[in-house]
Amino acid sequence: xxxxxxxxxxxxxxxxxxxxxxxxxxxxxxxxxxxxxxxxxxxxxxxxxxxxxxxxxxxxxxxxxxxxxxxxxxxxxxxxxxxxxxxxxxxxxxxxxxxxxxxxxxxxxxxxxxxxxxxxxxxxxxxxxxxxxxxxxxxxxxxxxxxxxxxxxxxxxxxxxxxxxxxxxxxxxxxxxxxxxxxxxxxxxxxxxxxxxxxxxxxxxxxxxxxxxxxxxxxxxxxxxxxxxxxxxxxxxxxxxxxxxxxxxxxxxxxxxxxxxxxxxxxxxxxxxxxxxxxx
DNA sequence: CCCATTTGACCAAT
DNA sequence: ATTGGTCAAATGGG
Numbered sequence: 001x002x003x004x005x006x007x008x009x010x011x012x013x014x015x016x017x018x019x020x021x022x023x024x025x026x027x028x029x030x031x032x033x034x035x036x037x038x039x040x041x042x043x044x045x046x047x048x049x050x051x052x053x054x055x056x057x058x059x060x061x062x063x064x065x066x067x068x069x070x071x072x073x074x075x076x077x078x079x080x081x082x083x084x085x086x087x088x089x090x091x092x093x094x095x096x097x098x099x100x101x102x103x104x105x106x107x108x109x110x111x112x113x114x115x116x117x118x119x120x121x122x123x124x125x126x127x128x129x130x131x132x133x134x135x136x137x138x139x140x141x142x143x144x145x146x147x148x149x150x151x152x153x154x155x156x157x158x159x160x161x162x163x164x165x166x167x168x169x170x171x172x173x174x175x176x177x178x179x180x181x182x183x184x185x186x187x188x189x190x191x192x193x194x195x196x197x198x199x200x201x202x203x204x205x206x207x208x209x210x211x212x213x214x215x216x217x218x219x220x221x222x223x224x225x226x227x228x229x230x231x232x233x234x235x236x237x238x239x240x241x242x243x244x245x246x247x248x249x250x251x252x253x254x255x256x257x258x259x260x261x262x263x264x265x266x267x268x269x270x271x272x273x274x275x276x277x278x279x280x
Numbered sequence: 281c282c283c284a285t286t287t288g289a290c291c292a293a294t
Numbered sequence: 295a296t297t298g299g300t301c302a303a304a305t306g307g308g
Binding site for chain 2: 142
């Protein structure tokens with residue numbers, strides 16, 4: 001971590017970036033013009049390889065102490081010549097923040113403006129995370145009792161923005177749902193919504209647009225791919241042709257800043273109901 | 281009473 | 295041993 005990147009290293013990164021960007025463009029082309037899944041999957045995999053490689057390189061080259069800093073090569077730093085004594089505290093200190101669990105299978109990470117995503121979640125835990133200012137909150141699908149195993153982890157970003165790092169684990173197997181959210185699993189409902197959104201309201205649902213959460217940005221994929229995520233997240237709305245500036249999502253008046261959800265330890269409480277109150 | 285959140289304890293991964 | 299993830303009793307709101 002102390003070493004600076006060599007010229008070769010920098011060139012390697014540069015080439016990887018070029019490759020990744022080109023692949024990304026290719027992927028965009030493919031998504032626009034074809035339904036050829038295999039080709040798209042291939043590109044997605046290539047892209048992921050580039051991203052992972054860059055991630056590894058960057059984490060090794062930078063002094064970044066967060067998340068990526070656990071370059072495995074540095075793990076043995078306590079094996080110094082005279083450093084054989086137990087000295088639990090100091091050694092442990094060096095490793096603080098390096099702990100990282102094995103990445104869960106079938107997880108997708110997104111950066112979003114709001115934790116609201118149309119699904120009903122129930123909070124089941126909250127943890128202070130080392131080296132993170134904000135706690136991480138753990139949610140499971142409200143319909144867990146029906147066998148739905150979808151999980152979600154939310155943590156506020158620390159870059160000053162009011163955005164959230166959200167990890168989805170598993171997929172909804174429940175029918176979930178609260179009116180508009182059916183769009184996620186029902187393409188018909190989705191197109192219907194899109195058609196009606198343009199000024200005209202969908203009558204049979206008192207909820208309609210006002211209950212839609214805001215995500216003006218397309219969720220930013222930080223890693224993993226979204227190839228299997230369309231059914232339970234916002235990527236579905238990319239089918240919008242990409243040309244529309246129509247705000248598909250509308251802000252929910254949360255009554256308080258996102259900050260408050262974290263400081264008082266509750267995203268869902270404090271006057272903001274994730275489910276019924278919002279969607280009915 | 282039911283359901284959701286809070287939060288400390290427990291467990292598993294590293 | 296430390297950290298992250300989950301459980302479950304306590305608590306509270308509707």
